[in-house]
Amino acid sequence: MTDGSLLDRALVRLEEAASHLQIDQDVIEKLKYPRETTKTRLLIRMDDGSRKSFLAWRCRYDDTRGPTKGGIRFHPESTIEEVETLAFWMTFKCAVMNLPYGGGKGAVRVDPHTLSKTELERLSRAYMQAFATTVGPDRDIPAPDVYTNAMIMGWMADEYNQITGSVTPAVITGKPIALGGSLGRNDATARGGFYLVRHLAEELGLAGSHTVAIQGFGNAGQFYAQLAAADGHRVVAVSDSTGAIYRPGGLDVARLIAGKTAGRRVTELAAELGATIIAADELIGVEADLLVPAALEEMITQANAATVKARVVLELANGPVTAEADKILSERGVIVLPDILANAGGVTVSYFEWVQNRQGFYWDLEEIHARLKKMMEREGRAVWDIAKDRSVSVRAAAYIHALGRLSTAIEAHGTQPFFAG
Numbered sequence: 001m002t003d004g005s006l007l008d009r010a011l012v013r014l015e016e017a018a019s020h021l022q023i024d025q026d027v028i029e030k031l032k033y034p035r036e037t038t039k040t041r042l043l044i045r046m047d048d049g050s051r052k053s054f055l056a057w058r059c060r061y062d063d064t065r066g067p068t069k070g071g072i073r074f075h076p077e078s079t080i081e082e083v084e085t086l087a088f089w090m091t092f093k094c095a096v097m098n099l100p101y102g103g104g105k106g107a108v109r110v111d112p113h114t115l116s117k118t119e120l121e122r123l124s125r126a127y128m129q130a131f132a133t134t135v136g137p138d139r140d141i142p143a144p145d146v147y148t149n150a151m152i153m154g155w156m157a158d159e160y161n162q163i164t165g166s167v168t169p170a171v172i173t174g175k176p177i178a179l180g181g182s183l184g185r186n187d188a189t190a191r192g193g194f195y196l197v198r199h200l201a202e203e204l205g206l207a208g209s210h211t212v213a214i215q216g217f218g219n220a221g222q223f224y225a226q227l228a229a230a231d232g233h234r235v236v237a238v239s240d241s242t243g244a245i246y247r248p249g250g251l252d253v254a255r256l257i258a259g260k261t262a263g264r265r266v267t268e269l270a271a272e273l274g275a276t277i278i279a280a281d282e283l284i285g286v287e288a289d290l291l292v293p294a295a296l297e298e299m300i301t302q303a304n305a306a307t308v309k310a311r312v313v314l315e316l317a318n319g320p321v322t323a324e325a326d327k328i329l330s331e332r333g334v335i336v337l338p339d340i341l342a343n344a345g346g347v348t349v350s351y352f353e354w355v356q357n358r359q360g361f362y363w364d365l366e367e368i369h370a371r372l373k374k375m376m377e378r379e380g381r382a383v384w385d386i387a388k389d390r391s392v393s394v395r396a397a398a399y400i401h402a403l404g405r406l407s408t409a410i411e412a413h414g415t416q417p418f419f420a421g
């Protein structure tokens with residue numbers, strides 16, 4: 001772990017981008033602090049009749065470009081700092097993709113695996129009760145994140161409707177299709193990253209068939225494995241929170257996903273897939289052309305960055321590479337496709353869901369995919385060009401791209417003459 005808070009470390013990227021642009025210091029000052037973060041305790045009845053409380057937060061980091069948007073995480077190690085940092089990243093992610101949103105995030109400090117389904121439902125509904133005046137289709141729009149899913153979004157949407165006496169599907173995205181969810185939301189994060197890699201394949205040295213190692217085998221990781229395998233690439237290693245497996249000849253992705261869906265750990269599937277069990281951290285250093293962190297923050301650090309053999313890192317997770325690791329990877333010629341671009345497919349299809357909810361007219365899957373592909377390619381190309389033109393990392397380029405849009409919006413909020421001096 002490096003010095004300062006997670007947010008302090010994230011803000012280094014903002015300062016770096018600002019140094020490449022002529023931006024008023026007041027803009028930076030505005031973006032350095034969250035607009036508001038609410039903390040509460042959710043008190044719920046457990047199945048055995050006892051009552052238990054859980055810490056919960058919702059952060060609206062910046063709403064200059066539109067209502068705040070960002071997922072809700074259920075994790076035993078969630079902290080306010082993590083929530084605010086994730087909300088900061090959402091602010092930049094929405095700006096990179098030119099979505100009409102600011103950034104937000106929420107979390108409950110809980111291990112959802114220890115709850116029964118009914119307890120999980122009570123907790124999800126309690127979250128919405130606590131934050132019913134914070135969220136809203138024109139104010140703050142949650143979505144799923146780590147250990148939350150469509151079912152939980154459905155409960156929360158239902159609770160909001162009961163509280164407000166309306167039917168407002170656009171208050172939350174990532175809902176079940178039956179409640180106004182969008183087609184294509186489930187694999188959107190992975191698909192966005194996949195379109196990005198395919199579009200830049202020549203530039204990345206990944207044209208043709210390549211090998212892939214994936215850290216974290218949940219929503220983002222599993223769908224990436226599926227898309228890569230279907231496109232003719234070999235997934236050689238995967239991990240979950242309990243360990244990793246490696247097979248240089250390629251893993252059978254369909255069997256792997258079936259096993260995970262049945263509740264098994266990846267290491268439990270090693271024997272039947274002919275794979276070797278390796279330490280979780282060893283996954284970072286396996287022989288693969290593309291490394292896809294799809295678990296949690298700060299997984300590639302000063303301690304293991306030098307072991308990375310991949311030529312490209314696709315950050316499907318948020319913040320998986322620390323600033324020190326970034327430096328080491330860059331010195332070694334590894335290209336990092338940064339989170340605020342690489343995993344933006346999720347929030348982009350969430351945006352499509354919100355648009356469809358508001359217009360009451362729903363698109364077919366082909367249209368969703370075509371729109372997502374177009375936006376990933378357009379913004380991906382713009383970021384790539386900035387990186388080349390300014391000789392900066394792709395991450396710095398993505399921040400420069402986003403910060404340009406954010407500062408224009410901040411200055412346009414009626415204070416342009418002030419900024420003009």
Ligand SMILES: NC(=O)c1ccc[n+]([C@@H]2O[C@H](COP(=O)([O-])OP(=O)(O)OC[C@H]3O[C@@H](n4cnc5c(N)ncnc54)[C@H](O)[C@@H]3O)[C@@H](O)[C@H]2O)c1
Nearest residue numbers: 146147189216217218219220240241294295317318343346
């Ligand atoms: N789901 C989305 O739409 C979305 C969108 C943007 C970004 N992300 C980011 O992608 C990442 C994963 O999200 P998800 O939705 O796939 O979550 P998920 O809960 O579906 O999966 C997380 C996976 O990570 C694994 N994991 C946890 N700790 C690990 C460790 N120490 N080593 C290896 N694996 C570990 C878990 O076992 C699980 O397989 C997060 O950083 C999230 O913020 C997700």
